[in-house]
Amino acid sequence: MSKTTEVEKDKKRSIPASAPLMAFFVGLFIYFSVASEYFFDIENFRNIAVALAVTGIVCIPGTLLMIAGQVDLSVGSAAAVSGMIMANMVNKHSIAVGLAVALVFGLTLGIINGFLVTVVGVNSLITTLGGLATLYGIALLIGNGQTVMMRNFEWLGTSQPWGVPLPVLIFTVIAIMGAVSLRKSTYGRSLYAIGSNPNAARVVGIRSNRLLFITFVLSSVGAALAGAVLCSQLSAADPNAARGLELEVITAIVLGGASLAGGRGSMFGTILGLCTIGILNNGLILLDVPTFWQRVAQGLMLIIAVSFDSLRQKLNNQRS
Amino acid sequence: MNVDLAHLKDIRKSFNGVEVLHGVDLTLAPGEVLALLGENGAGKSTLVKILAGDIPPTSGSITIADTELARLDVYQARQLGVRMIFQELNDAPSLSVAENIFLGQWPGSKGFVAWGDMREKAREILKRLEVDIDVDAQAGSLRVGERQILEIARALTQNAKILVLDEPTAALSNAEVERLFIVMDQLKKQGVGMIYITHRLDEVSRVADRVQVLRDGNSVLTVDAKGAQREVLVTAMLGHEALKNARPAAVTTSGNGLEIKNFSSGDDFNDVSMTINAGEVVCLFGKIGSGSSEVLESIYGLRPVTGGSVHIFGKEFKPKSPQESSSSGIGYLPADRQRLGSFASRSVAENLAVASWKAMSRLGFVDAGNEVKAFSRWSDALKISARRGPTQEIATLSGGNQQKVLLGRWFEAKVQVLLLVEPTRGVDVGARRDIYDIIRRQAKESGMAVLVATSDYEEVVLLADRALVMSRGKIVSEFTGNSVDANSLISAAS
Numbered sequence: 001m002s003k004t005t006e007v008e009k010d011k012k013r014s015i016p017a018s019a020p021l022m023a024f025f026v027g028l029f030i031y032f033s034v035a036s037e038y039f040f041d042i043e044n045f046r047n048i049a050v051a052l053a054v055t056g057i058v059c060i061p062g063t064l065l066m067i068a069g070q071v072d073l074s075v076g077s078a079a080a081v082s083g084m085i086m087a088n089m090v091n092k093h094s095i096a097v098g099l100a101v102a103l104v105f106g107l108t109l110g111i112i113n114g115f116l117v118t119v120v121g122v123n124s125l126i127t128t129l130g131g132l133a134t135l136y137g138i139a140l141l142i143g144n145g146q147t148v149m150m151r152n153f154e155w156l157g158t159s160q161p162w163g164v165p166l167p168v169l170i171f172t173v174i175a176i177m178g179a180v181s182l183r184k185s186t187y188g189r190s191l192y193a194i195g196s197n198p199n200a201a202r203v204v205g206i207r208s209n210r211l212l213f214i215t216f217v218l219s220s221v222g223a224a225l226a227g228a229v230l231c232s233q234l235s236a237a238d239p240n241a242a243r244g245l246e247l248e249v250i251t252a253i254v255l256g257g258a259s260l261a262g263g264r265g266s267m268f269g270t271i272l273g274l275c276t277i278g279i280l281n282n283g284l285i286l287l288d289v290p291t292f293w294q295r296v297a298q299g300l301m302l303i304i305a306v307s308f309d310s311l312r313q314k315l316n317n318q319r320s
Numbered sequence: 321m322n323v324d325l326a327h328l329k330d331i332r333k334s335f336n337g338v339e340v341l342h343g344v345d346l347t348l349a350p351g352e353v354l355a356l357l358g359e360n361g362a363g364k365s366t367l368v369k370i371l372a373g374d375i376p377p378t379s380g381s382i383t384i385a386d387t388e389l390a391r392l393d394v395y396q397a398r399q400l401g402v403r404m405i406f407q408e409l410n411d412a413p414s415l416s417v418a419e420n421i422f423l424g425q426w427p428g429s430k431g432f433v434a435w436g437d438m439r440e441k442a443r444e445i446l447k448r449l450e451v452d453i454d455v456d457a458q459a460g461s462l463r464v465g466e467r468q469i470l471e472i473a474r475a476l477t478q479n480a481k482i483l484v485l486d487e488p489t490a491a492l493s494n495a496e497v498e499r500l501f502i503v504m505d506q507l508k509k510q511g512v513g514m515i516y517i518t519h520r521l522d523e524v525s526r527v528a529d530r531v532q533v534l535r536d537g538n539s540v541l542t543v544d545a546k547g548a549q550r551e552v553l554v555t556a557m558l559g560h561e562a563l564k565n566a567r568p569a570a571v572t573t574s575g576n577g578l579e580i581k582n583f584s585s586g587d588d589f590n591d592v593s594m595t596i597n598a599g600e601v602v603c604l605f606g607k608i609g610s611g612s613s614e615v616l617e618s619i620y621g622l623r624p625v626t627g628g629s630v631h632i633f634g635k636e637f638k639p640k641s642p643q644e645s646s647s648s649g650i651g652y653l654p655a656d657r658q659r660l661g662s663f664a665s666r667s668v669a670e671n672l673a674v675a676s677w678k679a680m681s682r683l684g685f686v687d688a689g690n691e692v693k694a695f696s697r698w699s700d701a702l703k704i705s706a707r708r709g710p711t712q713e714i715a716t717l718s719g720g721n722q723q724k725v726l727l728g729r730w731f732e733a734k735v736q737v738l739l740l741v742e743p744t745r746g747v748d749v750g751a752r753r754d755i756y757d758i759i760r761r762q763a764k765e766s767g768m769a770v771l772v773a774t775s776d777y778e779e780v781v782l783l784a785d786r787a788l789v790m791s792r793g794k795i796v797s798e799f800t801g802n803s804v805d806a807n808s809l810i811s812a813a814s
């Protein structure tokens with residue numbers, strides 16, 4: 001009897017990990033609502049959601065990777081290549097061929113990343129940093145450094161079934177699948193275990209390499225899909241359109257409480273981090289802050305988020 | 321004028337609002353060895369960490385060498401001559417043995433490390449402890465017992481005035497422990513005061529001058545070590561009388577469970593053969609380097625096999641990787657719980673259930689409720705003290721309680737063959753008895769074959785149906801039934 005009350009008392013006392021971010025988000029939200037008359041508006045919220053959807057699609061598998069202690073920096077360039085492929089294929093053949101080739105590209109890239117990390121044993125940061133540079137070059141090569149215009153492919157980026165923009169719908173479906181498998185499936189739970197202690201995960205019989213491989217594939221396929229959505233939104237494929245996507249993704253995930261060291265994090269946190277970035281960008285635009293300052297604000301966000309992460313680790317170490 | 325080296329007064333400590341030390345006093349005189357006893361989670365490690373400045377007390381005062389301090393940090397504590405061997409290994413696995421011994425204070429000048437000097441000194445210290453460890457080997461490649469000796473060696477290099485040893489011998493055999501005691505005797509003569517934490521009560525009268533017992537965060541007994549009776553100490557620790565130590569009742573088992581033939585792995589062990597019946601518990605007893613824990617590692621696929629065969633319930637099994645072994649129904653508890661066992665940032669329930677996810681899941685999805693149920697099943701049986709329940713992070717449990725969670729992991733998993741290395745490392749006397757009972761009952765009920773590698777002869781006596789003694793990579797003798805007793809084991813192993 002006394003044992004259960006003690007446990008309950010303690011549950012009340014412990015603050016959820018995402019509480020500080022929640023407070024920051026709410027504060028920012030209230031500030032922009034007061035500071036700009038255009039902010040608190042359904043149409044504006046829809047804009048924010050559309051702007052976030054592309055990043056969001058990449059963030060979901062990105063969170064899975066980060067929890068397992070890995071990172072994928074090649075997503076931005078991969079999205080760019082995927083967009084260039086789409087544009088060329090749509091113009092020459094059809095939308096179906098374009099989508100198919102772009103997804104096959106994502107699959108192939110994921111297999112290469114997964115192979116290098118799990119079989120060859122290259123550190124994922126290095127592997128995907130190489131991918132970032134190489135793929136950006138390839139994106140420039142495909143279009144000769146130019147933006148490629150394309151016709152009749154707006155539905156993926158701009159159609160609104162039931163009044164909801166299609167990219168937001170796609171993101172929502174992926175996010176729900178990601179959240180459920182992270183929390184409830186053996187796959188998701190194993191990712192936490194791998195990130196928390198890779199050696200122990202191996203010893204307890206978790207097939208770490210196989211699971212990491214799958215996750216790298218998911219990440220690249222997500223990036224390819226995001227690239228397709230993006231070029232459909234723009235009606236053009238621009239090799240520079242997705243530059244910096246990887247930074248935005250990592251900022252959102254780390255802001256959401258995932259640890260760069262692995263073993264911690266949640267989909268809810270990532271989505272909250274994503275929304276924070278979204279309203280920050282949107283609010284700054286509405287307040288007429290020059291776009292360059294938005295870049296500065298995002299960079300600062302990343303630094304603050306990472307500092308939070310290491311501070312949290314330090315505190316935890318001290319307490320144990 | 322105070323004659324004490326250290327004096328802790330009315331120390332209280334709370335974690336997240338839960339008080340775990342309720343006003344404890346402790347004194348230590350020069351040249352004195354104080355044994356600190358208590359059940360898992362009693363607060364021993366917490367108390368000595370406060371003395372070493374590792375964590376601040378919530379209230380109370382600390383006096384070291386006549387200076388009273390309200391707050392003490394690690395740096396100050398070092399300046400005042402406090403050195404500590406932590407319960408969990410604190411080494412840098414990728415550095416060499418010599419570097420590890422001098423970690424952070426490498427000999428040399430002007431920022432350059434004097435390598436030759438350092439290796440020479442490291443060799444000297446290891447010789448003093450009479451161990452044969454290569455000073456150039458990577459620390460991570462050593463056995464847990466050897467790494468414990470490195471921790472001891474490091475503490476010896478630092479000219480301590482107060483030396484705290486938090487279960488330094490938990491994975492050492494009596495031969496290695498005796499050498500540590502000889503070194504401690506020398507330090508005593510130099511006036512070093514020592515606090516020695518252990519769960520092995522037979523060590524107390526050998527090494528300590530005074531004994532202090534903690535129970536649930538209170539100091540309940542402080543007596544002279546000479547003539548302190550085991551029963552009195554145990555009763556003070558548990559709060560009630562303990563069962564008598566005795567050999568378990570003999571049970572006949574039949575049917576081959578685990579069979580290994582002419583099993584070899586390089587220089588580590590050679591031509592090892594044994595058959596463990598279904599339902600039988602066999603202990604492999606030996607000193608560090610005897611090869612006993614290596615045999616288990618090889619069966620589980622963690623160490624290359626150079627010859628021989630393994631059969632599991634009549635079927636041939638080729639050890640390849642831990643993943644293969646685990647899906648073939650083998651469970652393995654490593655000696656190094658920090659590095660190979662626990663998922664530090666995850667909850668106790670998850671840590672306990674991780675090996676049973678497959679069995680608990682439907683279509684790849686695990687029900688968190690099942691995890692909690694599994695945890696409550698074993699937390700009662702193993703007396704796991706996790707004050708915040710199933711969601712508490714395992715890293716915030718006391719050392720012995722973490723070990724119990726990892727044991728529970730394999731009890732829950734219902735494997736066919738269970739391999740345990742130093743299963744009760746850091747577990748208190750009371751819970752130890754329960755664990756032996758559970759291992760034996762599970763084996764008999766489910767017909768599981770259990771192989772235990774241990775350096776603790778008492779464990780062999782209380783747990784084994786049959787005991788095999790290893791020395792220099794070979795099985796040298798076998799004891800069954802009532803012939804399993806401490807003296808014959810020790811003489812066979814040396």
Ligand SMILES: Nc1ncnc2c1ncn2[C@@H]1O[C@H](COP(=O)(O)OP(=O)(O)OP(=O)(O)O)[C@@H](O)[C@H]1O
Nearest residue numbers: 319320335360361362363364365366716718719720
């Ligand atoms: N960082 C922490 N956060 C929360 N609780 C903690 C933390 N560190 C220790 N505790 C709690 O304090 C209590 C005392 O732990 P301590 O490690 O001092 O026990 P101990 O006597 O050393 O046990 P053992 O014999 O198992 O090593 C335990 O209930 C433990 O869970």
Ligand SMILES: [Mg+2]
Nearest residue numbers: 365407718719
């Ligand atoms: Mg302890």
